[in-house]
Amino acid sequence: MTGWRTIAANKKAQQRALIPKEWTLKQADIPQKAETDVSRIPETCGLLNERELQITNSDVTELLQKLATGEWSSLSVTTAFYKRAIIAHQLTNCLTEIFIERALARASELDTILQRTGAVAGPLHGLPVSLKDQISVKGLESCMGYVSWVGNFADSNSVLTDILENAGAVIFVKTNIPQTLMVISHIIHVRIGRNYNHVFGRTSNPYNRSLTSGGSSGGEGALIAMRGSPLGVGSDIGGSIRIPAAFCGTYGLRPSYGRVPYAGCVNSLEGQDSVPSVLGPFSNSLAGIKTFLKTVIDAQPWLKDPLAVRKRWSDDEYNLADHGNGENLCFAIMWDDGIIVPHPPIIRGLEMVKKALLDAGHKVIDWKPSKHAEMHKCLGDIWAAGAADDYSAVTALVGEPVIPSMSLESEIPVVDIIDNVDTVITPSVSAYQLWQMHKKKRILREEYLQLWENTVRMTGTGRAVDAIIAPAAPYTAVPHGQNKTGQYTMVWNVLDYSTLVIPVSKVDSSIDLAKAPHVFYNEDDKTNYDIYNPVHFANAPITVQLVGRTLEEEAVIAMGEIVDTALKGVKVA
Structure with a gap:
């Protein structure tokens, strides 16, 4: 049997060979390690002409308008984004599957349809769309960071891939993830904000390559941030859309269970349906987020995936019929979760949002979190209930080690090894024990619903809080291997x-100074305080989460637009 290291090396070499020489950066354009911000290199490297820069700097709305009229061909748009994606990959290592000829052939086919019929092929006509590696595309691999899955080619598309292609999209790249998609160690210590595997390596943050892009959809986060894709799809079981969106400064939506079809994707922890993973979009505009979700829902995914929720797109909900039609909204800000106090840049971002909303005529109150530690533990316990068996079954096929329990002589940097050689994954539990975790989760949901409903006494609007504004993490993007909690x-x-991530600002070392020590909630809170140094977090994006209720995607997007518009009217400090 071929060794796992050889399999991984061969796959990476095959990927490198697919990059056209004419799209390869000159050595002079690749910055030295000390130059951490690579976000502007696509603009300056000379590989993209003026029209290609114009195309890749356009948002989804403008792209679709010009594609529909034929002003820009799908071939030219796809080529431009493919070139920029390849540039982004050379700087951040964000891609897995590269299939240029196939994507350009699809783009040319769509151009022919428009020329022949005068009509678009669908609402996403000609638009390049990137997919997280686990989303199946017929004839392509989805190794999902496992060496043992290299060489497994998809026999068919995932349901979502079919929907996007039927809507006229051009699937053009797949993006990097961590091994297993998520990493659980000990009982509830979860590392979901990293992006490393033995096959493709690590994805870095384009705004500061010494920092993580987040995970598990870290490749999507980095690619969208570099404007190498106008619209991408990730997945989220504990933050895997929102953390990379937050760390890379993009918009990212985590929908409720079943709103976007998941059937046909590969995954870890399959059969764990208590807190399922969900698919959701990344984009550099909220218009891109809305366009994706409406397109997918209008395709009636419940007819193709039995777990998809039968809920049509609602213009009433988007127009905030249940939220005062968008007038005089009341937002609640969660300044911290009672476990770890966020770093100064995160607090500044929350303060900016508060000021923007107040200036726009909305009301803002404080959110007092309840039992967040219990919810955090409950979810970690559910994941860990069978994780050891799941990961071991896959990695044992070729002898690949599971990354969190690798020995010190492994190829992964020591900084990414959790507690070094003492790390263990919690052993599997009995079905009865797992049922008790599910029961606990149900009780916590019931209690939180009542907590939210009780805010009607504080809002002054006659209804409960419209949405919560919260940090996406207690920090911005952190150095590789240091994202210790989700x-x-x-x-x-x-x-x-x-839940929706909205960009706010970036770390400024002259403003985001370390604060005096506070009364720490616990040792984790103190550790988080101690790691903050504004110089180490330079240029990292600052974002917030806008949290709505279950299946409130339309309203969350609309309220996100209100927050985004308000923020753009505020001068950044």
Whole structure:
């Protein structure tokens, strides 16, 4: 049997060979390690002409308008984004599958349809769309960071891939993820904000390559941030859309269970249906987020995936019929979760949002979190209930080690090894024990619903809080291997709340100074305080989460537009 290291090396070499020489960066354009911000290199490297820069700097709305009129061909748009995606990959290592000829052939086919019929092939006509590696595309691999899955080619598309292609999209790249999609160690210590595997290596943050892009959809986060794709799809079981969106400064939506079809994707922890993974979009505009979701829902995915929710797109909900029609909204800000106090840039971002909303005529109150530690533990316990068996069954096929329990002589940097050689994954539990975790989760959801409903006494609007504004993490993007918790995102997965990441600003070392020590909640809170140094986090994006309730995607997007518009009217400090 071929060794796992050889399999991984061969796959990576095959990927490198697919990059056209004429799209390869000159050595002079590849910055030295000390030059951490690579986000502007596509603009300056000379590989993209003026029209290609114009195309790739356009948002989804403008792209679709010009594609529909034929002003820009799908071939030219796909070529431009493919070139920029390849540039982004050379700088951040964000891609897995590269299939240029196939994508360009699809784009040419769509151009022919428009020329012949005068009509678009669908609402996404000619638009390049990137997919997280686990989303199946017929004839392509989805190794999902496992060496043992290299060489497994999809026999068919996932349901979502079919829907996107039927809507006229051009699937053009797949993006990098961590091994297993998520990493669980000990009982509830979860590392979902990293992006490393033995096959493709690590994805870096384009705004500061010493920092993580987040995970598990870290390839999507980095690619969208580099404008190498106008619209991408990731997945989220505990923050895996929102963390990379937050760390890379893009918009990202975590929908409720079943709103976007998942059938046909590969995954870890399959059969764990208590807190399922969901698919959702990344984009550089909220218009891109809305366009994706409406397109997918209008395709009636419940007729193709039995777990998809039968809920049509609602213009009433998008127009905020249940939220005062968008007038005089009341937002609640969660300044911290009672477990870890966020770093100064995150607090500044929350303060900016508060000021923007107040200036726009909305009301803002404080959110007092309840039992977030219990929810964090409950979800970690559910994941860990069978994780050891799941990961071992796959990696044992070729002898590949599971990354969190690798020995010190492994190829992964020591900084990414959790507690070094003492790391263990919690052993599997009995069905009865797992049922008790599910029962606990249900009780926590019931209690949180009542907590939200009780805010009607504080809002002054006659209804409960319209949405919560919260950090996506207690920090911005952190150095590789140092994202130690997903608690600020995981709680919303337990509650199944629709949640949107919105960019706010970037770390400024002259403004985001370290604060005096506060009374620490616990040792983790103190550790988080101690790691903050504004110089180390330079240029990292600052974002917030907008949290709505279950299946409130339309309203969450609309309220996100209100917050985004308000922020753009505020001068950044």
